[in-house]
Amino acid sequence: MDHRGRHQAQGSDIHGGDRSRPWSQVDPYPAADGHTHLSALEAELGKAAAKRREICFKMAHRFIEKAERAGGVGPTSLHFPAGRPGEDTDIRVDIEINKGLAFI
Amino acid sequence: MRNDGEPYDVLPRFANDHGVLWPYAVAYDQIESGWVDSRYVGALALQLARSYKPRDHGLAAFIVLSCKWPSADTTSALNLLGLAHRVAASSHPWLDRLVGHAALQCLKAGLCDPRSIVSEGAANVFGGLGDHHFSTARPDDIDTLRTCADQVLEAIDQREIATLLSERIRHVLDGVGSRSPSAIADVGASSMIREIESCWPVIAPSKHDLAPLAALKSHVTALAWRFETRGPGAVQTIYVYSDHAGAAVEDGWAIVAPWSATVRSMLGRAQLRRHAELGKRKAKPAKVQFRTMDAMSGSLSITMRVETDEGLQADLTTTLRSGEGVIDDGEAVGDLDDLRDLLRNNNLHVRIAHVEADGNSASIAISPTEEPAKMIYSSRKLKTGEVPQANEPDRIFALVDCIAKNQAVTAESLGVVERQVQYYKAAARILELVTPAPVQLTRTGWLLHVATGDDKYRRFRATFESTPCGQTWIEWAKGTKLSDVPLGSAVEFLTERSELSGDTISRRASTLDGWLKLLRSY
Numbered sequence: 090m091d092h093r094g095r096h097q098a099q100g101s102d103i104h105g106g107d108r109s110r111p112w113s114q115v116d117p118y119p120a121a122d123g124h125t126h127l128s129a130l131e132a133e134l135g136k137a138a139a140k141r142r143e144i145c146f147k148m149a150h151r152f153i154e155k156a157e158r159a160g161g162v163g164p165t166s167l168h169f170p171a172g173r174p175g176e177d178t179d180i181r182v183d184i185e186i187n188k189g190l191a192f193i
Numbered sequence: 194m195r196n197d198g199e200p201y202d203v204l205p206r207f208a209n210d211h212g213v214l215w216p217y218a219v220a221y222d223q224i225e226s227g228w229v230d231s232r233y234v235g236a237l238a239l240q241l242a243r244s245y246k247p248r249d250h251g252l253a254a255f256i257v258l259s260c261k262w263p264s265a266d267t268t269s270a271l272n273l274l275g276l277a278h279r280v281a282a283s284s285h286p287w288l289d290r291l292v293g294h295a296a297l298q299c300l301k302a303g304l305c306d307p308r309s310i311v312s313e314g315a316a317n318v319f320g321g322l323g324d325h326h327f328s329t330a331r332p333d334d335i336d337t338l339r340t341c342a343d344q345v346l347e348a349i350d351q352r353e354i355a356t357l358l359s360e361r362i363r364h365v366l367d368g369v370g371s372r373s374p375s376a377i378a379d380v381g382a383s384s385m386i387r388e389i390e391s392c393w394p395v396i397a398p399s400k401h402d403l404a405p406l407a408a409l410k411s412h413v414t415a416l417a418w419r420f421e422t423r424g425p426g427a428v429q430t431i432y433v434y435s436d437h438a439g440a441a442v443e444d445g446w447a448i449v450a451p452w453s454a455t456v457r458s459m460l461g462r463a464q465l466r467r468h469a470e471l472g473k474r475k476a477k478p479a480k481v482q483f484r485t486m487d488a489m490s491g492s493l494s495i496t497m498r499v500e501t502d503e504g505l506q507a508d509l510t511t512t513l514r515s516g517e518g519v520i521d522d523g524e525a526v527g528d529l530d531d532l533r534d535l536l537r538n539n540n541l542h543v544r545i546a547h548v549e550a551d552g553n554s555a556s557i558a559i560s561p562t563e564e565p566a567k568m569i570y571s572s573r574k575l576k577t578g579e580v581p582q583a584n585e586p587d588r589i590f591a592l593v594d595c596i597a598k599n600q601a602v603t604a605e606s607l608g609v610v611e612r613q614v615q616y617y618k619a620a621a622r623i624l625e626l627v628t629p630a631p632v633q634l635t636r637t638g639w640l641l642h643v644a645t646g647d648d649k650y651r652r653f654r655a656t657f658e659s660t661p662c663g664q665t666w667i668e669w670a671k672g673t674k675l676s677d678v679p680l681g682s683a684v685e686f687l688t689e690r691s692e693l694s695g696d697t698i699s700r701r702a703s704t705l706d707g708w709l710k711l712l713r714s715y
Contacts, residue, residue, distance in 0.1 A: 099577060101619050106578035148317070148354055155310035163232075163268035164201040164239060166275055167314070170321070170695060173357065174364030179577055179697045188201065 092118050092189030094164075096130050096149070100180035102138050117190040120157035124150060130182075145169040145182035152184065156192035163190055200236035208240050216241055216253035234260045235269025238276040245276075246689045247283030251292050254280050258295035262302040270311045274303045278318040278695070281688035282325035294329045296322075297338070304341035312345045313358075320361025321695040327369045335369060575691040579661050580701045583613075583620035586653055586708065590641065592621050596634050597642040620704075624656050647715060654712040665690050666705070676713040681706055 095111035110126045110133075112118050131139050131146050139146075148169040156162040163186065170181040208215045216237060223233050237257050241250055258277060263269040277296035282289050300322075303315030319342055327335070342362050349355040583589060588607045595602045602618065604611045621627045626638035634642065637656055644652050657663040658675050669686050670678040683702035687693050693701060 101577060101582075102615065106576055144353060144357055147351065151313075151351065151354065152310070155313070159267050159308060159310050162271065162310075164236070165268055165271045166239065166242065167271070167317075168321075168694065169317070172696060174360055179582075179693070179700075 094186040120192040161193040200232040231263040231266040235272040238272040242279040251288040581620035
């Protein structure tokens with residue numbers, strides 16, 4: 090597969106520490122699919138865990154929009170943490186593009 | 194390398210096959226082309242960020258963060274920002290200053306980039322920077338960064354996001370405050386170079402190594418052959434580990450025989466030469482005994498006592514430094530060949546650790562788990578769920594007591610605020626004091642509950658040593674017990690050996706450093 094990566098929600102409030110939605114396909118990964126899978130990841134979390142990550146998912150969706158306007162993005166690793174200054178938290182959402190092009 | 198395919202495909206394979214110094218080989222290759230392909234900049238930055246070791250990769254990070262800003266390559270720009278965020282403090286302040294300076298210049302370029310995906314990425318990175326990034330930042334550097342960041346934040350139409358990023362950036366800059374930075378030019382370059390030179394690389398067997406002793410001796414003389422004069426005998430600790438998860442414990446034990454034979458033959462010949470110089474007729478090889486003292490469960494750490502006299506120790510050091518006669522000696526080369534082949538065929542690395550006379554016996558880890566002992570911890574990173582965040586062990590004792598007495602674990606019973614209860618519960622699970630749901634005490638948890646006084650802290654120490662986190666930390670510090678781990682080393686350790694990043698590292702490090710300080714005396 091020439092294009093792969095994953096969306097991931099991380100934090101010690103998630104059983105096992107994380108949930109992820111990978112992609113692996115022959116063609117570049119469309120932005121529309123990115124938004125869909127990101128929303129599905131959010132829905133997979135418990136209500137409280139999703140609420141804590143609301144801002145993280147907003148930032149991740151925003152990144153996908155920007156990436157689409159830029160013509161897609163190659164392999165990279167982005168982190169969107171939730172914590173405000175002084176807050177004690179490991180809660181975040183990540184987007185990892187491991188190979189190929191994503192969010193065209 | 195430039196003709197081997199896509200940089201983002203080539204570099205991870207190259208990094209995997211070429212040991213810890215791989216980024217310098219890439220930089221060497223790219224210098225010849227003038228870094229013309231910006232994808233190599235991005236791929237190098239991404240791969241470095243994934244496996245960053247401050248001590249080994251600091252200079253590489255300095256090199257790649259100093260490259261020309263990729264104004265036409267969005268992916269590479271994002272990856273440079275990712276590396277700027279990832280670089281962490283090492284135990285070498287001058288290296289940190291170089292890296293911090295380059296990281297801030299990279300951040301400035303990102304904030305000023307006309308592509309909003311890049312400038313907003315830079316603003317996100319800005320809020321996660323640490324003190325070590327600002328060690329050379331002057332007040333006008335900080336003002337420039339603040340101004341650039343404000344312009345980026347003003348353009349973000351989602352106010353909630355802009356507000357969060359702004360708060361984080363302000364928090365970072367408040368922490369920087371009015372500290373006076375040290376200009377690099379204020380201190381002599383020689384002290385900086387001396388410090389950087391102390392980053393010793395790991396020895397890896399190479400197909401092109403025509404003189405195995407020469408490859409070993411620089412490392413051996415620097416680290417292993419510091420014999421003390423307090424008494425006869427010396428203690429060697431050999432760490433055998435692999436970059437590949439499939440290494441078996443037996444592979445490590447297989448090192449002992451050829452290593453022992455190698456050292457024994459070198460010491461024997463050294464004594465023969467010495468006796469010959471002294472004119473002794475009936476010289477014979479020295480009696481060298483290797484006696485196994487200790488081995489850490491689940492790792493390839495083997496501690497042995499080498500019993501011989503001080504004179505031979507000095508002879509061996511001289512012999513190793515000069516390399517005379519040993520490479521050509523058939524028997525010595527045979528032993529080294531065996532060792533070298535064993536390492537190469539099994540993708541193993543050997544680090545010969547410090548040598549000290551009459552070292553104390555290391556404590557053997559008590560493992561409450563049924564997880565098979567396997568050498569995995571140096572070939573994978575600790576996950577978030579394996580690193581505790583619970584600064585006060587007494588609260589963990591209180592949690593164990595509650596469960597033993599069938600009482601509810603609440604914020605009041607632990608003496609913490611509500612949001613911290615989950616962290617202490619997680620810590621108890623990491624330490625395997627309690628089972629996952631339904632929550633019950635394990636045997637180890639019961640042992641901790643019934644212990645009193647100093648015994649409680651001794652059991653807590655042993656329990657922590659046997660966790661993946663504890664074992665990895667001890668292994669990282671090249672020790673055999675928790676008291677071998679340097680105080681204050683948790684940030685560097687977690688940066689190199691965990692999947693944690695940003696503020697999470699400093700929070701978890703606070704727990705680990707606190708536990709270490711408390712427990713090392715038990």
